[in-house]
Amino acid sequence: xxxxxxxxxxxxxxxxxxxxxxxxxxxxxxxxxxxxxxxxxxxxxxxxxxxxxxxxxxxxxxxxxxxxxxxxxxxxxxxxxxxxxxxxxxxxxxxxxxxxxxxxxxxxxxxxxxxxxxxxxxxxxxxxxxxxxxxxxxxxxxxxxxxxxxxxxxxxxxxxxxxxxxxxxxxxxxxxxxxxxxxxxxxxxxxxxxxxxxxxxxxxxxxxxxxxxxxxxxxxxxxxxxxxxxxxxxxxxxxxxxxxxxxxxxxxxxxxxxxxxxxxxxxxxxxxxxxxxxxxxxxxxxxxxxxxxxxxxxxxxxxxxxxxxxxxxxxxxxxxxxxxxxxxxxxxxxxx
Numbered sequence: 001x002x003x004x005x006x007x008x009x010x011x012x013x014x015x016x017x018x019x020x021x022x023x024x025x026x027x028x029x030x031x032x033x034x035x036x037x038x039x040x041x042x043x044x045x046x047x048x049x050x051x052x053x054x055x056x057x058x059x060x061x062x063x064x065x066x067x068x069x070x071x072x073x074x075x076x077x078x079x080x081x082x083x084x085x086x087x088x089x090x091x092x093x094x095x096x097x098x099x100x101x102x103x104x105x106x107x108x109x110x111x112x113x114x115x116x117x118x119x120x121x122x123x124x125x126x127x128x129x130x131x132x133x134x135x136x137x138x139x140x141x142x143x144x145x146x147x148x149x150x151x152x153x154x155x156x157x158x159x160x161x162x163x164x165x166x167x168x169x170x171x172x173x174x175x176x177x178x179x180x181x182x183x184x185x186x187x188x189x190x191x192x193x194x195x196x197x198x199x200x201x202x203x204x205x206x207x208x209x210x211x212x213x214x215x216x217x218x219x220x221x222x223x224x225x226x227x228x229x230x231x232x233x234x235x236x237x238x239x240x241x242x243x244x245x246x247x248x249x250x251x252x253x254x255x256x257x258x259x260x261x262x263x264x265x266x267x268x269x270x271x272x273x274x275x276x277x278x279x280x281x282x283x284x285x286x287x288x289x290x291x292x293x294x295x296x297x298x299x300x301x302x303x304x305x306x307x308x309x310x311x312x313x314x315x316x317x318x319x320x321x322x323x324x325x326x327x328x329x330x331x332x333x334x335x336x
Contacts, residue, residue, distance in 0.1 A: 018107075023063050024087070025099040032060065033079060033087040033096070036070070040078035097142025105139070109293050116293045127244045127295040136200050140175035141207065147239060147270065150323035151182035154268055157321055158235055160186040170233040170260060171195065172253075173224060173241035177204035177217075179270070180237065184213045195220045195227050225252055229260035236261055239270045242306065243287065246297025250306075254313035263336020267315060272300045273327035283326050306330055 027033060030050045035041065041049075047057040061077050064070040069083045079088070086095040112123035126136065160167055160183050169192045171180035180192040192213075194204045198221040208217045220227045224245070229236075236257045242250045257267050274284040284300050291298030307318045307330075315332035322328050 020067055021099060021102055023060065023067065024069070024096065025102045026060055027064060027069070028087065028089070028096040028099050030057075030060070031089075032057075032064070033083055034089055036077060036079045037084065037088045037090075040073070040076035042075045043077070046077065093145050095145055097145070098139065100142065101139045110290075113289065113293055120292075122295055123293045125294070125296050127246075127298060136175065136197070140200060141203055144176045144178045144207070147178045147325070148182065150270065150325045150329065151179045151237075151239075152185075153323045154179070154237070154321065154329060155182040155186045158183070158266065160190060163187050163189050165189060166191055167235070168193070168233045168262075170229060170236040170257070171204075172229075172236060172238050172257070174204045174237075175200060175239065176207050178207075179239045179268075180217075181207060181211060181213070183235070184208075184211070184216055188216075190216060192217045193220060193230055193233070194218070195222070195224060195229065197221065197223075225249060225256065229256060231260055232262045233260050234262055234265050236265070236267045237270075238267065240272075242269060242271050243291055243300055244295045244298040246295065246299065247301070247305075247309075248297065250301075251309045251312065254309050254315070258313045258315060258334055261334045263334055265334045267310070267332050267334075268321075269306065269330040270323075270325070271306070271327060271330065273306075273330070274300050274302055276302050276304055278302070281326075303330065307332075 030052055032046065032050065035046060035049045043054060043058055043061060046061065047054045050057065061070060065072045065077070069080060069087065071078050071080055085091065086093055088094060089096065109123045116123055167183065167187060167190045169180045169183045169190055171177055171192055171194045174180065174194040174196050177192070177194055180194065183190045184192060194201065194217060196204065201219050201221055205214070205217070205219060208214045238253070238257070245253060254267070261267065272284040272287045274280065274288070278285070288300045291300065303320070310318055310332045314334065316335050317333040319331050320328035321331055
């Protein structure tokens with residue numbers, strides 16, 4: 001067989017890898033998907049309804065067709081099933097919120113990657129209260145649809161719907177409160193303690209109020225290693241926080257969670273988990289670079305690493321739970 005010719009084509013494609021997310025951001029910000037939810041429209045109609053320039057809209061719509069987020073028949077543009085389900089802002093599974101923060105919050109920091117590689121230090125440390133709290137407050141609610149399907153799987157796996165007594169849930173670094181909201185929806189017996197930085201707490205409070213659960217929520221402000229977690233919790237959720245805490249603080253956090261759980265209680269960790277060789281999958285390894293530019297000690301950690309930390313804290317029965325998302329949840333139980 002003839003040997004396949006080596007070309008730089010893949011490198012060229014990666015050279016414009018920044019473009020598709022920014023194209024999606026422009027479409028979300030200009031309401032393109034929302035406008036087309038009402039049916040196919042011409043370039044002129046989209047330009048008129050968005051108030052954007054025909055030249056700009058033409059370039060944007062045609063790029064979205066090429067990226068298969070829109071279809072085109074004659075002069076009319078229409079949503080694809082994927083964009084209709086996930087990029088229309090009024091839909092419950094809307095995933096476009098994160099793109100609203102891309103160019104203003106994420107990319108400016110990533111532009112300092114080369115210096116972070118040289119220094120080993122972040123461009124902007126979002127793992128510290130102050131600037132970090134403001135950073136997360138801006139977009140945690142936009143992450144809700146991404147985590148919600150996995151949170152529902154966890155609540156079902158914990159058998160919350162059939163519980164006859166009080167179920168105490170500790171939602172650590174709660175953000176929007178998405179992990180505990182799924183529990184509260186399953187049973188009126190659920191009582192939630194949310195822990196997060198003071199500027200982020202209002203987001204979780206607002207989401208709980210919107211869903212009618214505010215009477216079952218209590219809120220604790222402060223640094224995770226200093227805040228009072230209380231005791232006797234049946235479930236503790238750590239939704240994508242280990243990667244920004246780093247190894248030393250995560251080890252201490254696991255010990256603190258162990259003390260706050262009742263015997264038989266479960267810790268549930270959502271993370272981007274690389275393989276043991278740290279060679280993939282690509283999203284996890286790219287996220288490790290994201291931690292380099294955004295945190296002092298953050299990283300992604302393997303199942304083996306986190307299992308060792310959990311065992312050292314006293315946990316047993318370490319296992320995985322498959323959920324929609326980049327990686328399975330990691331569960332462990334406090335013996336007793």
